[in-house]
Amino acid sequence: MHVIYGGTFDPVHHGHLRLALEVGERLGKVPVSLVPCHIPPHRGDTGATAAQRLHLLKVAITDEPLLRIDDRELRREGASYTADTLRQLRKELGSDVPLVMVVGTDAFAGFDSWKEWEQIIHLAHIIVVRRPGSELDPAGQPARLLAERRVWHPGDLEGSASGCILEMDPPWLDISATGIRERIGTGRSPRYLVPDAVWEEIQCKGLYGACPVKKF
Numbered sequence: 001m002h003v004i005y006g007g008t009f010d011p012v013h014h015g016h017l018r019l020a021l022e023v024g025e026r027l028g029k030v031p032v033s034l035v036p037c038h039i040p041p042h043r044g045d046t047g048a049t050a051a052q053r054l055h056l057l058k059v060a061i062t063d064e065p066l067l068r069i070d071d072r073e074l075r076r077e078g079a080s081y082t083a084d085t086l087r088q089l090r091k092e093l094g095s096d097v098p099l100v101m102v103v104g105t106d107a108f109a110g111f112d113s114w115k116e117w118e119q120i121i122h123l124a125h126i127i128v129v130r131r132p133g134s135e136l137d138p139a140g141q142p143a144r145l146l147a148e149r150r151v152w153h154p155g156d157l158e159g160s161a162s163g164c165i166l167e168m169d170p171p172w173l174d175i176s177a178t179g180i181r182e183r184i185g186t187g188r189s190p191r192y193l194v195p196d197a198v199w200e201e202i203q204c205k206g207l208y209g210a211c212p213v214k215k216f
Helices: 015-026 050-060 082-093 119-124 141-149 155-161 177-185 194-204
Strands: 003-008 032-036 067-069 100-105 127-128 165-168
Touching: 003 015, 003 082, 015 032, 015 067, 015 100, 015 127, 015 165, 032 050, 050 067, 050 194, 082 100, 082 119, 141 165, 155 165
Parallel strands: 003 032, 003 100, 032 067, 100 127, 127 165
Antiparallel strands: none
C-alpha cells in the first residue's frame, strides 16, 4: 500500500505530523508520504518558497520512520493538481498496488471542484479525516460519492487498488498554518505549534517575518 498526504505545509506543524502518523499507524504501520505542492491551485502565493518549505519538512520528520517526503510536485512545472500526481504514481506503482490519498473533511467538501475529480477515485482510494466543525452537504456530490464508495475498516483498502473511501476520526490538533504565519509576523512565538527544530530554522532563516536569530 502506498499512502500520500498532500498540502502546502506552509509551514509544517504538529497538526500535519500527528495526522499523518495516526493514519500510518491505523493502516498497520504503513509509511505516509508527505507531498508538498508547488503552486496550490486554490490559494495565493505561499509564505515561504518551495525549497524552504521542503527544508522545513525534512527537519520536521527527522528520525520518524513512518513519515517520508515525496517532492514530485515541487519538481513539476505549473500548478499542483492531485489527478496529475496520482496518474504519475499509478504508472510507477502499477495497476495492482493500493494507492491511498488522505484529505480532511473540509477539503473533501469541495472535492467536486477539483480538476478531473471524477477520475481520482479510479486512480486511488481516499481517506477522509473528519475535522470538527466541517460537514459535508448531504445533497452534495462529495456526500453522494462517500455513500457509494464507503468502506468501514482500514483492511478494506487492501482488497483493490482504488475506488474506496474510508472515514477516519483520529485525535485532531486544531492548528492552522495561516494562524502560525500571522503569529510569527506579529512577533509572537509559535512554539508548541510546530516542532522546536522547525521553529529554530524559521528564526535562523527569518521566514514569515521572524526576526533572524543566529545559530551558534
